[in-house]
Amino acid sequence: MAELSWLSDFPQLDRHQLLAIRKTLDGAYRSFSREYGDSIESFFDPLLSMLIGFEKLLLITPWWLMIAILAGLAFYASRSWKLVVGVVVAFVFIGLFGMWEDTMRTMSIIIASTLLAIVLGLPIGILMARSDRAQGVITPLLDVMQTMPAFVYLIPVVMLLGIGKIPGLIAVVIYAIPPVIRLTNLGIRLVDKEVLEAAEAYGASSWQRLTGVQLPLAMPTIMAGINQTIMMALAMVVIASMIGVKGLGQPVLKSITNQYFTLGLLNGLAIVALAIIFDRISQSYARRTQQHLSGRTND
Template identity: 45%
Template sequence: MTSFPEALKISLVEPINDAVDAVNNRFGDAFHDGAVWLLRHVLVPFESALRALPWWLVLAAVFLLSLHATRRWPHAIGYTACVLLVGCLGLWDQLLQTLALVIVATLIAVALALPLGILSARSDGLRRLLMPLLDVMQTMPSFVYLVPVLMLFGLGKVPAILATIIYATPPLIRLTDLGIRQVSAELTEAALSFGATRWQLLIGVQLPLARPSIMAGLNQTIMMALGMVVVASMIGARGLGEDVLEGIQTVNIGRGLQAGIAIVILAIVMDRITQGYGRDRRQRKAQTDKAST
């Protein structure tokens, strides 16, 4: 009497498998062609260009970005030293592979999330449709995202990127929508009364004022993309996540922990840079003036 009644049990396995098979049979070639295009024309060229850069030039770029974002010399030097430490640990190539994966996934996520966030801010109906879907996407375990992309695209870096995009897109959509909706109605009405078009209103008023919220969403998207690095390595993402995975599989605690430290360093540096750019101009100017005194 304690077991669940057999008559009430249902299974979603067969319907889901049948649906995936139907999608694969109908659109499998298109998925394959899209994956090949993304790999050949976006990821591989970008990763190759990144890995072809001299190590000192990469460090110089990190230093300049950090300095421009934070306006503090000690912070810029510290973040650059952290990235240098990853190279000293012998993980430079893996770092660049992971960085390429995160940057490509983030750029595609931004290209998808910004328009959706803007449209959601302008349409209550679309917002009501999107929010439950985003709730599901954010609460679903990250491992689950590997199942559909693996069945549709197979192993490799492209399915890893697609799983990362799905996992990392919701925060940017939410915070873009929130930032635009929080723009003062008086400012919007004033801009429209002066003859601004909807496009001019968006570009000149709403997006600049929503910038802190949008940058916070971008920050979360980058952090969630980095959070998928280890998970995505299970389907061939390579990079630092692969070292962590191999360390777990071979019970090589040192190797896994070393790669984990490198991921944490990359996350901290990217987090601080995006947070710096998330401040408005007055805050950044005040930061610069404070640092110079």
């Protein structure tokens, strides 16, 4: 204890001052949520309607048609029959063990959050690539988003919007968006300057250089970012189930609280299967894109 005696000399606020600061901040946030919570919630109503409609579409689609669509997407992305067979077998087993509806609900939130992350993340990544000042401002924010414990995201979102799909979607997007922003920025910055100079010499405008040169050449790196975003969104599924997001996460949470080993194991394996399928499809598509670009460059 003598070795830590120097801590007593460290300047710090007393307990009453800390309590007063916390009460002030908590009161300010509560006042903000009471005054603007309804307006913010109504702002997200169209997104909620789209999310509910997409979930219903996945649920009413016949299982055989859904498996055929997923197998077709897997073949289009990878040109691999092994992956197609793996997708079919995985979803057949998911259906046999009674996890089809929860899997479709999880897929709806993952696809919606990934698309939203891409729509928001790509422009931010492009802005960072084109402006060092923007990169200097945004990078610390991304560091905070990636290091902050996932449970912390739920606190302000739930206080502002309550529980349900939209708070869960927002929490998942905040947690999963950093990779697509970072790798979009990185991919564009790694484009060979000589290629850009050649495009500029041919009279290409800034927009034409971005859409015709930088984004296509950066696409493999961007796809790697999208892949990581999907993986992080799936990792957030169980945590998002704590605020009412239905899907595979809720049975896992139930198995933890009630010690249902088999229930948690099966639903956990279904989440793993989704993660592997999405990972293989996105990686295969990224490799095909890279091979296509390499072949075109060689030509």
